[in-house]
Amino acid sequence: MADYTIKVNNELHKISADPDTPILWVLRDQLKLVGTKYGCGIAQCGACTIHLDGVAMRSCVYPISQVGDASITTIEGLSEQANHPLQKAWVEYDVPQCGYCQAGQIMSAAALLKDNRNPSDSDIDQAMHGNICRCGTYLRVKKAIKKAAKSV
Amino acid sequence: MTKVQTTYKRRSFLKVSAAAGGGMILGFNWLMGCKPEGPLPKAIPSEWFDINAFLKIGDTGLVTIYSPNPEIGQNIKTSMPMIVAEELDVNWHDVVVEQAGLNTEWYTRQVAGGSQSIRQGWESLRMAGATARKMLVDTAAEQWGVNAEDCSVANGIISGPNNESIGYGEIAQLASQREVPEEVDLKDPNDFKIIGKSQTNVDLQDIITGKPLFGLDVDKEGMVYAVVLRPPAFGYTLESFDDTDTKAINGVSDVVQFGDKIAVIASNTWAAIKGQKALKAEWKVGPDIEDSAYHDKELLALLDKKADEARREDGDVFAAFDAADEIFERTYEAPFLPHSCLEPMNFYADVNETQAYFLGPIQTPEWTRNRLSKLLDRDPSEIKIDMTRMGGGFGRRLYGDFALEAAEISKLIEKPVKLTFTREDDMTAGTYRPASKFKFKTGIKDGKIDAWYMVETCINGRMWDPMPSNFPAGTIDNFRVDSHVFESNITTGAWRAPYANFLAYAEQAYIDELAMHLGKDPIDLRLELFERARTNPVGEAYNDDGDKFNYDIDKYTGVIKLAREKSNWDQPREGVHLGFSAYYSHNTYVAEVAEVEMENGMPVVKKIICCVDCGIVVNPIAAKNQVEGGIIDGIGHAMYGQFDFEKGRTQQTNYDTYRLIRISEVPEIEVHFVESQNDPTGLGEPTLPPAGGAIANAFAAASGQRFYKQPFVNYKDVIG
Known part of the structure; x- marks a missing residue:
C-alpha cells in the first residue's frame, strides 16, 4: 500500500492504495464517484473514460501510481450543473x-x-x-x- | 371512452400504505432534472397520500408514479408511468417516477422479457390512472354537491359546472379514503395528451451526471466485495485450491468455497479481482468436454434426419419433393452468442438471521426470489428484492445465477456483499444464445412453390410454439417444420428475440435467394404468398382460437408495402443495392430495407429503412431509440458475433477477441411507424430479427455473394 494525493474534479484527496490499482477502482470504491464505469478492464470499451489533464484516458488500465500531479476529471466534474x-x-x-x-x-x-x-x-x-x-x-x-x- | 371493470387484479387498486417503502427525498438534484423551458413543477409536498399501488399524490399536487417493471434500457421506467399519467390527467411535468420493488400482491408480471411490459401492462396501467382520477373527481363532486359527470379535469385540476376548481393535491387526502370504484372510464385514444408525445428518459439527468443508478454502483454500510473463480470450462469441477497468494494481497479478507466455485472477499473490487487471479485451483476434467467443431458436426447430421413428430405438417412435403420439377435447398448456421451487457453481472446480498435482502439488476425478480427462497430454505415472504436500473439485459439478466451466488456468499461470510463479475467472468460463465442451424428445402413445380420443409437443430432448445406456424405457414400446400434438440452441458438461454434472432435471418435470406431463383421480385413473392393465405389458407387450426397461422395478413403486408414505398424499392438507383426483409415477432410487425453501396470494391451498408406496426406508439422518441438499437444490434451480431468453444472453454473472453459493433460501422436509419389505434405491443426485440436478412440480401444484390453462416466477418481473419 502507498499513500497518494490526487486531484479529482478540482479537489485534492488523500488515498491509500496498492500502486497497481487502476484509477477506476479508486474513484468508484474509495471516492464513491461511480459515474465512471467498469466495462472490460482492458481499455476496449471506453465505459471508464476520464480526463487526465484534459486528455481522454481509460481509467481501468491507468494505475494510481502514474497519476502524480495530473488533474483528473470525471463525469461528476464535467460541469457545474449538468450544463456542458x-x-x-x-x-x-x-x-x-x-x-x-x-x-x-x-x-x-x-x-x-x-x-x-x-x-x-x-x-x-x-x-x-x-x-x-x-x-x-x-x-x-x-x-x-x-x-x-x-x-x- | 371505454368502460372497464376494476375487478382485474383489484388488489392493486385498493388502498395501500407506503407503496414502495420509505418516503422519497426530493431536492436540488430532482429540480435540476426538470426541463428549464417547461413550466415549473409543483412544489415538494409535505405530505403524500397513497391512492393505489401505482401512485401517490402529494399535498401540492405533485404525483409519484411507481414503475413496476425492471428497466433494462427499454425505457419502460418512462413509458409505463406515462400511461398511468395519461389516464390520471396530470401534467407530465408534475410527475416523479420511482422504481417499485418486487411486490407480487400489487403488480402483475414484473418481468423484463419478451417485449411484453407495455403490451401486458397497458390495461392495468390505464386502470390505475383512471381509477385514481375517478376517486378524485367523485370526491370533488361530492364536496360541491354536483354530478361527477359534469366535472372535467385538465392537468390535475378538477373543474365543476359552477366554476368550481380544485387541484388534485388539495383533495388527495379525502380521495385516498374513498372506496375503489367498481367501474371506470378509459380515454378514447384520440384524447391522449401524454401518450404519443415524446418524453425524455426519467433517469436522463442522473445518467449524464454519473449518479449511482446501476447494480454495480450499490454501496451499503458494512458491505464487502466479492469476485468468484468459477470452473474455466464447461464439464470441469473443482478438485482443490491454494489461496496462499490470494490471502497475501492487501485488502483480501477471506476466501470461501461454495460448490465448484471460490469467492474472494475483499475491502474493494480491485483487491478481489487480484485475489481471484492469484488463486491456484486444480480442476477435474469431466467426461463431457465439448467444442464447436463437434457441435457443428452433430447439428448438421441432425438436419438430415426426419423428426418422429413434425412441429407442423400440412399436406405431404416428401411426396411433393418426389413430384417436384426442382428442389431448392439451403442451410444456415449460427454460433453461440454471449449477451455482453456492458454492465457485467453483479448483485448485492445481505443474508442474515433477520433478513435476506437483495438489490441489483434483475429481469426476473419474482422467479429469482423464489429460487432464492429454495436455496436459502426460507419463506419467500422473508426475502426482499429491489431492482436497480440495468446496464443492459438482452436476456442474460433473466437468469439470476449471480443473485444466487451473492446469496450463498453472504450467508457463508455472514456479511452484506456485492458480487461483481469481471468481463472475463461475464463472457466465460454466460447463459448463451445457443448455436443453431436451419435447413430450408423447397419443391418447385411448374415454377411455383409446392412444398416447403424447414428443419431446425439447436443446442438445448427449439423454437417456441407457435413459431412453426409463422409465415409462410398457411401459404404453401405442402408444409412441414421439424425441430431437433441437441443436449449440451453449455448453459444456454434467451438472447434478445430468442430463436427469432437467427430464424428470421435464415428464413429471410432463403426467401430472397428463392425469389431470385424463381425470377421473382422478393417483395412480390411474399405478397403472392400472403394472398394465398388470405383467399385460401392452408392447414388446420393450431390453437383454440382457430388460427391457421401465427400472423395478421393485413399488418404484415401493411409494413411490407410501406417499406416498399418508403425505400423507393421500385425505382432502382445507380450504384444503390437494396435488400428486403420482414419479420413478425413479439406481437410486432417489422419490415426493413437495407441500402448497400460498393466502396473500394467492398459492400457497405449505408442506410436502413424500417417500418413498424406496434399499435399505439406510447413514447415516440424512445420507441425510435429501441428501433434503432434493435437494428444496430442485429447488424452487429450478424456481421461480427463470433463465439466458439474449444475443449469446453470459450475462445473469446473479452472485447479484444469478441467484436461488438462500433460507431463507425453504423448506417443511417430511417424509421416509420404505422399509424394505429390498436393497443400497443413491444419494441425491445422485434426490429432485431429482420436486420441481418436485410443487409445480407442487399450484399447479395450488390456483389452476388450470399452468407450462409453468421457472423459474416470472421474476427480471426481481420485481427489475426
Whole structure:
C-alpha cells in the first residue's frame, strides 16, 4: 500500500492504495464517484473514460501510481450543473437507452470537442471508436456531438 | 371512452400504505432534472397520500408514479408511468417516477422479457390512472354537491359546472379514503395528451451526471466485495485450491468455497479481482468436454434426419419433393452468442438471521426470489428484492445465477456483499444464445412453390410454439417444420428475440435467394404468398382460437408495402443495392430495407429503412431509440458475433477477441411507424430479427455473394 494525493474534479484527496490499482477502482470504491464505469478492464470499451489533464484516458488500465500531479476529471466534474453543451445535447436527443456507457461516451466526446470545434463524421468515428454502446445509441451519440460542437 | 371493470387484479387498486417503502427525498438534484423551458413543477409536498399501488399524490399536487417493471434500457421506467399519467390527467411535468420493488400482491408480471411490459401492462396501467382520477373527481363532486359527470379535469385540476376548481393535491387526502370504484372510464385514444408525445428518459439527468443508478454502483454500510473463480470450462469441477497468494494481497479478507466455485472477499473490487487471479485451483476434467467443431458436426447430421413428430405438417412435403420439377435447398448456421451487457453481472446480498435482502439488476425478480427462497430454505415472504436500473439485459439478466451466488456468499461470510463479475467472468460463465442451424428445402413445380420443409437443430432448445406456424405457414400446400434438440452441458438461454434472432435471418435470406431463383421480385413473392393465405389458407387450426397461422395478413403486408414505398424499392438507383426483409415477432410487425453501396470494391451498408406496426406508439422518441438499437444490434451480431468453444472453454473472453459493433460501422436509419389505434405491443426485440436478412440480401444484390453462416466477418481473419 502507498499513500497518494490526487486531484479529482478540482479537489485534492488523500488515498491509500496498492500502486497497481487502476484509477477506476479508486474513484468508484474509495471516492464513491461511480459515474465512471467498469466495462472490460482492458481499455476496449471506453465505459471508464476520464480526463487526465484534459486528455481522454481509460481509467481501468491507468494505475494510481502514474497519476502524480495530473488533474483528473470525471463525469461528476464535467460541469457545474449538468450544463456542458454535450450534456444539454444528450438531453435534447434523449440519447441513452440503458445508460451504462453514456458517461464514458460523453467524456470521450468532451475531449474531442476540446481540440476540435467542428468535428467531421470521420473525426467523430475516430474519437468515439473506443466507446462501445451495447444498446446501439451510436446515431444519437453522433448527432448530439455535432449539436454540442456548434454551441461550444 | 371505454368502460372497464376494476375487478382485474383489484388488489392493486385498493388502498395501500407506503407503496414502495420509505418516503422519497426530493431536492436540488430532482429540480435540476426538470426541463428549464417547461413550466415549473409543483412544489415538494409535505405530505403524500397513497391512492393505489401505482401512485401517490402529494399535498401540492405533485404525483409519484411507481414503475413496476425492471428497466433494462427499454425505457419502460418512462413509458409505463406515462400511461398511468395519461389516464390520471396530470401534467407530465408534475410527475416523479420511482422504481417499485418486487411486490407480487400489487403488480402483475414484473418481468423484463419478451417485449411484453407495455403490451401486458397497458390495461392495468390505464386502470390505475383512471381509477385514481375517478376517486378524485367523485370526491370533488361530492364536496360541491354536483354530478361527477359534469366535472372535467385538465392537468390535475378538477373543474365543476359552477366554476368550481380544485387541484388534485388539495383533495388527495379525502380521495385516498374513498372506496375503489367498481367501474371506470378509459380515454378514447384520440384524447391522449401524454401518450404519443415524446418524453425524455426519467433517469436522463442522473445518467449524464454519473449518479449511482446501476447494480454495480450499490454501496451499503458494512458491505464487502466479492469476485468468484468459477470452473474455466464447461464439464470441469473443482478438485482443490491454494489461496496462499490470494490471502497475501492487501485488502483480501477471506476466501470461501461454495460448490465448484471460490469467492474472494475483499475491502474493494480491485483487491478481489487480484485475489481471484492469484488463486491456484486444480480442476477435474469431466467426461463431457465439448467444442464447436463437434457441435457443428452433430447439428448438421441432425438436419438430415426426419423428426418422429413434425412441429407442423400440412399436406405431404416428401411426396411433393418426389413430384417436384426442382428442389431448392439451403442451410444456415449460427454460433453461440454471449449477451455482453456492458454492465457485467453483479448483485448485492445481505443474508442474515433477520433478513435476506437483495438489490441489483434483475429481469426476473419474482422467479429469482423464489429460487432464492429454495436455496436459502426460507419463506419467500422473508426475502426482499429491489431492482436497480440495468446496464443492459438482452436476456442474460433473466437468469439470476449471480443473485444466487451473492446469496450463498453472504450467508457463508455472514456479511452484506456485492458480487461483481469481471468481463472475463461475464463472457466465460454466460447463459448463451445457443448455436443453431436451419435447413430450408423447397419443391418447385411448374415454377411455383409446392412444398416447403424447414428443419431446425439447436443446442438445448427449439423454437417456441407457435413459431412453426409463422409465415409462410398457411401459404404453401405442402408444409412441414421439424425441430431437433441437441443436449449440451453449455448453459444456454434467451438472447434478445430468442430463436427469432437467427430464424428470421435464415428464413429471410432463403426467401430472397428463392425469389431470385424463381425470377421473382422478393417483395412480390411474399405478397403472392400472403394472398394465398388470405383467399385460401392452408392447414388446420393450431390453437383454440382457430388460427391457421401465427400472423395478421393485413399488418404484415401493411409494413411490407410501406417499406416498399418508403425505400423507393421500385425505382432502382445507380450504384444503390437494396435488400428486403420482414419479420413478425413479439406481437410486432417489422419490415426493413437495407441500402448497400460498393466502396473500394467492398459492400457497405449505408442506410436502413424500417417500418413498424406496434399499435399505439406510447413514447415516440424512445420507441425510435429501441428501433434503432434493435437494428444496430442485429447488424452487429450478424456481421461480427463470433463465439466458439474449444475443449469446453470459450475462445473469446473479452472485447479484444469478441467484436461488438462500433460507431463507425453504423448506417443511417430511417424509421416509420404505422399509424394505429390498436393497443400497443413491444419494441425491445422485434426490429432485431429482420436486420441481418436485410443487409445480407442487399450484399447479395450488390456483389452476388450470399452468407450462409453468421457472423459474416470472421474476427480471426481481420485481427489475426
